[in-house]
Amino acid sequence: MSASTLTLIVRPRGRPIKNLPETITVRSDASTSEIFQEIAKASQFSIHRLRVTKGSDGSPINNVGEATVHDTGLRNKSAVDVKDLGPQISWRTVFIVEYLGPLLIHPLMYFGRPIIYGTSAPATQLQKLTLLMCVIHFAKREFETLFVHRFSSATMPISNIYKNSGYYWVLSGFNLAYWSYGPSSPAAKPSNPLFTYLGIALFAIGEICNYSTHVTLKNLRRPGSTERGIPQGLAFNLVTCPNYMFEAIAWIGVALVNWSLSTVIFIIVAVGQMGVWAWKKEKRYRKEFGDKYKRKRYAILPGIW
Structure with missing residues (x-):
């Protein structure tokens, strides 16, 4: 499978997150940590303060490990929900x-x-x-x-x-x-x-x-x-x-x-x-x-x- 560039829809969950981007762009073969890094860069939040789940079934996405974006089942235009866990x-x-x-x-x-x-x-x-x-x-x-x-x-x-x-x-x-x-x-x-x-x-x-x-x-x-x-x-x-x-x-x-x-x-x-x-x-x-x-x-x- 050749790697492709995916656009993910970002949705807030719970308390509002200032500067949360509406979408992010990541490669399908990138580590799942890239999702956190892109959201953190835009929102200026620590990656440890963010909880990211798949919009389709609510399963959590990890910010560590060897899993790729494609491994999670996310595809182009898939949605991810982002929750602010508060000060950590x-x-x-x-x-x-x-x-x-x-x-x-x-x-x-x-x-x-x-x-x-x-x-x-x-x-x-x-x-x-x-x-x-x-x-x-x-x-x-x-x-x-x-x-x-x-x-x-x-x-x-x-x-x-x-x-x-x-x-x-x-x-x-x-x-x-x-x-x-x-x-x-x-x-x-x-x-x-x-x-x-x-x-x-x-x-x-x-x-x-x-x-x-x-x-x-x-x-x-x-x-x-x-x-x-x-x-x-x-x-x-x-x-x-x-x-x-x-x-x-x-x-x-x-x-x-x-x-x-x-x-x-x-x-x-x-x-x-x-x-x-x-x-x-x-x-x-x-x-x-x-x-x-x-x-x-x-x-x-x-x-x-």
């Missing part, structure tokens, strides 16, 4: 900000104990251990955000940074830290050493295995591509998202060290949210890979959920 912010930036909160809050509240709680009593070994665990966890999260994670979308709505940061800063930041480092905290009292050692072991196993699964997931996607392979390896035969399972294991380890109700509350909320994400991913895998994918009965916790 990069996923990486959101992750950095949301994890930075607890990473700073825990040391500040720990070392600010004399001011916050009005006590001159030294922190106990369990409180020191809780601090160390939380700092390690969120420092690891920041490292993974910078050097491991590959994101399927470049940006998200800027409003998400407030929602995501609020969750981490309040629930795993202020809430967990305040009830862990005070003189009335269960971590301020002696505990059975066996539970402490078990907590340390679970935390270490959870963090190491969680990192391993994140590396596996990273290697499934080529840089600059949204295409994925079927995840295989450590615990992927047990649940859809073993990274979430190991995350839960690590936090159960923290709970066995500090025995704080705030940690238990955080685990319940976190597992609930991760479980929802895991089931959505399970459905996406089934749809994307079909019979090639071995369906999972449990998304996050073997035998439970």
Whole structure:
């Protein structure tokens, strides 16, 4: 098939887009990203702020990948609908900000104990251990955000940074830290050493295995591509998202060290949210890979959920 020049009709969808062109011209063998670039150039919007769908059936057109304009089924005089997604912010930036909160809050509240709680009593070994665990966890999260994670979308709505940061800063930041480092905290009292050692072991196993699964997931996607392979390896035969399972294991380890109700509350909320994400991913895998994918009965916790 010889390449041809196509004229596509551009229609606004939702809120008005200033300077949106009525038509654009692209080659049939051009990457679909050319559609976004032509619309962005005319409207002076970032390509990440635009959602483009086929006018015929509403199916989305990607701004990355190897698909050509012809591959999408678009032909001369075909229509595309363009939606303004609003101000955007990069996923990486959101992750950095949301994890930075607890990473700073825990040391500040720990070392600010004399001011916050009005006590001159030294922190106990369990409180020191809780601090160390939380700092390690969120420092690891920041490292993974910078050097491991590959994101399927470049940006998200800027409003998400407030929602995501609020969750981490309040629930795993202020809430967990305040009830862990005070003189009335269960971590301020002696505990059975066996539970402490078990907590340390679970935390270490959870963090190491969680990192391993994140590396596996990273290697499934080529840089600059949204295409994925079927995840295989450590615990992927047990649940859809073993990274979430190991995350839960690590936090159960923290709970066995500090025995704080705030940690238990955080685990319940976190597992609930991760479980929802895991089931959505399970459905996406089934749809994307079909019979090639071995369906999972449990998304996050073997035998439970």
